[in-house]
Amino acid sequence: MSDKSIGIVKTQYFSFAEPPAALQLQSGRHLAPVTLTYETYGTLNNAKSNAILVCHALSGDAHAAGFHEGDKAAGWWDDMIGPGKALDTNLYFIICSNVIGGCMGSTGPSSINPETGKPYALDFPVITIEDMVDAQKHLIDFFGIEKLFCVIGGSMGGMHVLQWASKYPDKLVAAIPIATALKHSPQQIAFDEVIRQSIMADPAWLGGSYYEHGQPEKGLAVARMIGHITFMSDQSMEEKFSRKLKNDNLSFQFIDDFEVEGYLRYRGYNFVKRFDANSYLYITKAMDYFDLSGDKFMPGIRKTNIRFLVISFKSDWLYPTHQSQDIVRLLKRKHAYTTYFDLNSTYGHDAFLIEIEDETRLIRNFLANVSLD
Amino acid sequence: MSDKSIGIVKTQYFSFAEPPAALQLQSGRHLAPVTLTYETYGTLNNAKSNAILVCHALSGDAHAAGFHEGDKAAGWWDDMIGPGKALDTNLYFIICSNVIGGCMGSTGPSSINPETGKPYALDFPVITIEDMVDAQKHLIDFFGIEKLFCVIGGSMGGMHVLQWASKYPDKLVAAIPIATALKHSPQQIAFDEVIRQSIMADPAWLGGSYYEHGQPEKGLAVARMIGHITFMSDQSMEEKFSRKLKNDNLSFQFIDDFEVEGYLRYRGYNFVKRFDANSYLYITKAMDYFDLSGDKFMPGIRKTNIRFLVISFKSDWLYPTHQSQDIVRLLKRKHAYTTYFDLNSTYGHDAFLIEIEDETRLIRNFLANVSLD
Numbered sequence: 001m002s003d004k005s006i007g008i009v010k011t012q013y014f015s016f017a018e019p020p021a022a023l024q025l026q027s028g029r030h031l032a033p034v035t036l037t038y039e040t041y042g043t044l045n046n047a048k049s050n051a052i053l054v055c056h057a058l059s060g061d062a063h064a065a066g067f068h069e070g071d072k073a074a075g076w077w078d079d080m081i082g083p084g085k086a087l088d089t090n091l092y093f094i095i096c097s098n099v100i101g102g103c104m105g106s107t108g109p110s111s112i113n114p115e116t117g118k119p120y121a122l123d124f125p126v127i128t129i130e131d132m133v134d135a136q137k138h139l140i141d142f143f144g145i146e147k148l149f150c151v152i153g154g155s156m157g158g159m160h161v162l163q164w165a166s167k168y169p170d171k172l173v174a175a176i177p178i179a180t181a182l183k184h185s186p187q188q189i190a191f192d193e194v195i196r197q198s199i200m201a202d203p204a205w206l207g208g209s210y211y212e213h214g215q216p217e218k219g220l221a222v223a224r225m226i227g228h229i230t231f232m233s234d235q236s237m238e239e240k241f242s243r244k245l246k247n248d249n250l251s252f253q254f255i256d257d258f259e260v261e262g263y264l265r266y267r268g269y270n271f272v273k274r275f276d277a278n279s280y281l282y283i284t285k286a287m288d289y290f291d292l293s294g295d296k297f298m299p300g301i302r303k304t305n306i307r308f309l310v311i312s313f314k315s316d317w318l319y320p321t322h323q324s325q326d327i328v329r330l331l332k333r334k335h336a337y338t339t340y341f342d343l344n345s346t347y348g349h350d351a352f353l354i355e356i357e358d359e360t361r362l363i364r365n366f367l368a369n370v371s372l373d
Numbered sequence: 374m375s376d377k378s379i380g381i382v383k384t385q386y387f388s389f390a391e392p393p394a395a396l397q398l399q400s401g402r403h404l405a406p407v408t409l410t411y412e413t414y415g416t417l418n419n420a421k422s423n424a425i426l427v428c429h430a431l432s433g434d435a436h437a438a439g440f441h442e443g444d445k446a447a448g449w450w451d452d453m454i455g456p457g458k459a460l461d462t463n464l465y466f467i468i469c470s471n472v473i474g475g476c477m478g479s480t481g482p483s484s485i486n487p488e489t490g491k492p493y494a495l496d497f498p499v500i501t502i503e504d505m506v507d508a509q510k511h512l513i514d515f516f517g518i519e520k521l522f523c524v525i526g527g528s529m530g531g532m533h534v535l536q537w538a539s540k541y542p543d544k545l546v547a548a549i550p551i552a553t554a555l556k557h558s559p560q561q562i563a564f565d566e567v568i569r570q571s572i573m574a575d576p577a578w579l580g581g582s583y584y585e586h587g588q589p590e591k592g593l594a595v596a597r598m599i600g601h602i603t604f605m606s607d608q609s610m611e612e613k614f615s616r617k618l619k620n621d622n623l624s625f626q627f628i629d630d631f632e633v634e635g636y637l638r639y640r641g642y643n644f645v646k647r648f649d650a651n652s653y654l655y656i657t658k659a660m661d662y663f664d665l666s667g668d669k670f671m672p673g674i675r676k677t678n679i680r681f682l683v684i685s686f687k688s689d690w691l692y693p694t695h696q697s698q699d700i701v702r703l704l705k706r707k708h709a710y711t712t713y714f715d716l717n718s719t720y721g722h723d724a725f726l727i728e729i730e731d732e733t734r735l736i737r738n739f740l741a742n743v744s745l746d
Contacts, residue, residue, distance in 0.1 A: 027625040028625075029625075122627070125625070126625040126626065126627075183616065184616075185607060185610065185611055185616075186610040186611060186613070186614040186615060186616065186631065186632075186633040187602065187605075187607045187610045187611075189616070189631050189633050189634065190598075190601075190602045190610065190633050190634070190637055191602060193598070193629070193631075193633070193634040193637055193638075194595060194598045194599055194602065194637065196627065197594070197595050197598060197637075197638070197641070198571060198574075198595045200627070201571075201574075201575065201591035201592060201594070201595050202574065203576060218574035218575075219574060221570070221574070222567060222570050222571045222574050222595070225563075225566070225567045225570060226567055226599060228563075229560065229563045229564060229567065232560075234558060234560045234690075234693065237558065237559040237560045237563065238558055238559060238560075240559070241559040242559060243556065243557075243558075243559065243562070243664065250662055252400040252401075252402075252498070252499040253499065254495070254499075254569065254573070254654060254658065256566070257661075257662075258559065258562050258566075258661070259559075260559040260562050260563050260566070261562065261563070261566040264563055264566055264567065264570075265570070268570070281627060285627065288630075288631070289623055289630075291616065317607075317690070320607065
């Protein structure tokens, strides 16, 4: 643990919408009660003006930084969050919460349905990115924060950033969407659909009601393998694996001859241990439904004072540069102060988790130029 | 049926390597007997100097052109083969044969193992692109053809072209590898591995011995859906599907909301009706094993007289342009007469089946400049 680590942290629980109250959903259905897990790092100032909301990607969680007691691995964006880091806990109060629909403590398909006493499974309502943000809004209100200093996130987290800016434009000063899009292209929908089909093709999925019997391991592992291919670039795979063999010779059998095959199997089956298959269905569906293109972004607003930093990565073919350029074009229409960087990384979509040095430089400078009050 | 159609055609059977003879395989194992299905179009001239071997892609077959009796759909490259077409049946004798390991009549894992009287299933030996070409060589010998005028093919068919040139350099005059590679990159291996994992994850696969019970439909369908995403480009998917819905509104259910989802399901489940799951395993493995890079191409040959036309497509991200450029670089080392075009298509890898006009112009001119004798 370095001296730039925030040290030991603990996930917290925040519940709201206790019946008869409920969270109204885009589908017309409602959810009650709702629990969000979250973590905070740094200190909220008296004016409550230094809060930064960090939004996680598809399989992320509230544990963005520091270490859980006894854990060797730090949170998923620990390199970015801590004293002196891009999101400097000496200056800012960082909040990260797990999305609804997830499986890391927030209410999702694996949570107990109070009406049946059993896990929701597919009785859980299909939720949207907007629903996720609405739930986050309850958490921000709970802290008594009138205005977030910044909302930041990559991939799906970037969708949350855009949704915050669009739905709650008075509630944030700055916004940093990274490696994301205003809407999924048909190619992105296609990958998500195959991921879902892979899970649902596994007989162990049992129509979603597998909780007493264990996960649909094989279907979920294959789904995740598909994901991992899309997270890397052709070049980063070449650099990491090339055609290196696991053993001296080709096996002439249907085993994993190449290192890249072993890597995918490892990542696939590891995912099964930590992520709920139904959550994968719900969250990918939410991402596919997301669409803030054209007039759907910041409806009725002619000019926004929110300051934007948009970041994409040249080798990211899952969320390609042209999608971030679309965001920038739309922001200019809203006369937003916008800074845009298309970074020269070879790491593909994973770059937003890896290119810490470049991101730190850009984000620190950007935030330093945004007045804290 | 247009007047440029070659009309009704019929698949033929050619068997060789009757025991005690056998086809020696790269794995050290052998296969006996071996049957190849094939079709021919046009007439072999007296000098037997006008034969063009057409090599098919992963899920292709011997039926490249014309119509089978009663069929409405023509062969898979009918636009390219016929009187006056790129591969002009008024001039050339066209041969197309189904690869070993396949399921379109040639010996493969679904064929009867003479030792057991049951389908080989996973007792079928793992084969390579070189094995496939060695089997084709037997067919060419059967026709008494000393030298092929040209070998042409796209995708895996392009690998066969390169293998022919490398292993039988005296047996061909010209070669046209299209949208192919000297070796699979780790990204290509990764997609193939997920395809295989998807099939093998289906309990109905039964370790490969499913022939009495029917195909592992769900796993095979998901596998094929993955393939279809890689065959198209981001742009061609946008043009074909954008975010068009199948119905008026989002369903908020786990059904196919978007047209692209319906398309993938349709293509996936349609594939199950026509292609053997084990053949998909064997053929993808052969493609992953293929490696003619560096000194492995045309070993011991300093200068070749084979004339090459190499074609790639700018939007093909499965077999990207840089892989065809690698082929061209290697051909120049062998002092081969080489023409290279990187065509401006938006259709992705599918372009080799779609960009008929451009291919026709290039291939016709190229072949016209190669002396028939």
